[in-house]
Amino acid sequence: RKEVEQDPxxxxxxxGATVAFNCTYSNSASQSFFWYxxxxxxxxxxxxxxxxSGNEDGRFTAQLNRASQYISLLIRDSKxxxxxxxxxxxxxxxxxxxxxxxxxxxxSLIVHP
Amino acid sequence: DAGVIxxxxxxVTEMGQEVTLRCKPISGHxxxxxxxxxxxxxxxxxxxxxxxxxxxxxxxxxxxxxxxxPNASFSTLKIQPSEPRDSAVYFCASSLGLTGGxxxxxxxxxxxxxx
Numbered sequence: 001r002k003e004v005e006q007d008p009x010x011x012x013x014x015x016g017a018t019v020a021f022n023c024t025y026s027n028s029a030s031q032s033f034f035w036y037x038x039x040x041x042x043x044x045x046x047x048x049x050x051x052x053s054g055n056e057d058g059r060f061t062a063q064l065n066r067a068s069q070y071i072s073l074l075i076r077d078s079k080x081x082x083x084x085x086x087x088x089x090x091x092x093x094x095x096x097x098x099x100x101x102x103x104x105x106x107x108s109l110i111v112h113p
Numbered sequence: 114d115a116g117v118i119x120x121x122x123x124x125v126t127e128m129g130q131e132v133t134l135r136c137k138p139i140s141g142h143x144x145x146x147x148x149x150x151x152x153x154x155x156x157x158x159x160x161x162x163x164x165x166x167x168x169x170x171x172x173x174x175x176x177x178x179x180x181x182x183p184n185a186s187f188s189t190l191k192i193q194p195s196e197p198r199d200s201a202v203y204f205c206a207s208s209l210g211l212t213g214g215x216x217x218x219x220x221x222x223x224x225x226x227x228x
Contacts, residue, residue, distance in 0.1 A: 101214030
């Protein structure tokens with residue numbers, strides 16, 4: 001299994017829909033994870049962190065399934081402005097000696113009217 | 114805070130020419146990262162610095178690439194000579210410490226085209 005895998009999409013959904021995508025990882029020692037958002041021709045920006053207890057921020061919910069080694073991002077009531085690429089970020093294991101996270105290739109979301 | 118500042122925003126150059134990309138990290142951030150992004154390979158880490166010291170440059174593709182950080186507020190990535198396969202978006206990012214992915218702030222990137 002690759003270190004971090006994401007379905008590239010695109011996920012094409014109408015406004016108001018609920019959409020979810022997953023990110024699988026291979027290093028089970030990771031303690032926390034992140035979702036970054038990247039708009040077209042822009043830089044990645046931190047969207048939210050994902051901890052063992054999950055995380056919710058408005059319409060966005062991020063969860064961690066440690067047994068199956070994946071994290072998920074759920075977006076409720078999709079807006080046109082949610083259209084972007086969502087990058088999963090897996091930190092290095094705490095005991096591995098590296099400080100560098102692995103970025104997934106991203107999942108493209110297109111929200112249409 | 115102005116964020117991470119990169120220049121130039123766009124660069125078009127001919128094969129064989131030297132290219133220098135510049136980055137000013139967020140004031141107070143002591144870790145700086147150079148990434149390259151392409152459709153084929155996604156976001157790749159090239160090199161990173163901590164307290165101005167290069168820590169790991171294993172991501173640098175080959176000797177044509179070099180990076181420096183002479184002080185806490187400035188870094189450069191140089192490609193000499195440039196080749197068409199170097200065409201990509203180059204991002205600089207900074208963080209307060211080696212956070213493992215939390216709190217990275219990326220610059221707007223330099224879109225490099227080598228013809």
